[in-house]
Amino acid sequence: MPEITVDARGMACPGPISALTRAYRNANNGDVIIVMATDPGFEPDVKAWIERTKNELLELKKEGGVITAKIKVVAKK
Amino acid sequence: MTKGLAIIMFSGTADKFIPLGVLTQTAANLGVPVRIFVTGFATPYFTKNKPQPRFPKEFEDMVPALLQGMEKIKAPSWYDMVKEAKETGDVKVYVCSLIAEMLGIKKEHLDPIVDDIVGATFFMKETAEYEVIFI
Numbered sequence: 616m617p618e619i620t621v622d623a624r625g626m627a628c629p630g631p632i633s634a635l636t637r638a639y640r641n642a643n644n645g646d647v648i649i650v651m652a653t654d655p656g657f658e659p660d661v662k663a664w665i666e667r668t669k670n671e672l673l674e675l676k677k678e679g680g681v682i683t684a685k686i687k688v689v690a691k692k
Numbered sequence: 693m694t695k696g697l698a699i700i701m702f703s704g705t706a707d708k709f710i711p712l713g714v715l716t717q718t719a720a721n722l723g724v725p726v727r728i729f730v731t732g733f734a735t736p737y738f739t740k741n742k743p744q745p746r747f748p749k750e751f752e753d754m755v756p757a758l759l760q761g762m763e764k765i766k767a768p769s770w771y772d773m774v775k776e777a778k779e780t781g782d783v784k785v786y787v788c789s790l791i792a793e794m795l796g797i798k799k800e801h802l803d804p805i806v807d808d809i810v811g812a813t814f815f816m817k818e819t820a821e822y823e824v825i826f827i
Binding site: 625626627628629630632633635636637640663664667668 | 693714717718720721722723765766767768773776780
């Protein structure tokens, strides 16, 4: 299964979620999308996006101001 | 979650276009439909001959810092945000037929981002179950 990396560092709201949505549009179920962001709102935003779109958050980690979300695409129709 | 957003875009100052872009793109990212009703002083910005954006005089002193900050974070323009939201999700832009008549604006004068010229009745019916935001 392909792994797609989205570098949204430096972008501000709603840039990281828009970048994630762009990647998601071209993704298939089973793909993993990794988003890196520095926007301080990214953590609650990505959780809300996951809840709304019913995809799966595999991992969320924070290292030196960078928030990395690992998302499994499961909700594509 | 709301069934959709009905955004009435009335103000014509540059600051008010920022929430238009952010709300529209966020809704599209979440799969929430958006219908934008363009009226009042915002209308000229949806034509092919867009005027220069202007900020409200009362906040003039804050404008340089705001513009600098937008450049620093490479914030996309409201126009690009709405345009991309239209590609991502269910987003439609309507121009109010009353203001179009008042300003002599015809369909051929409108920016391609606009879907149609409609009346308030159509808009109200189409967005009957949506949350309404007036900008």
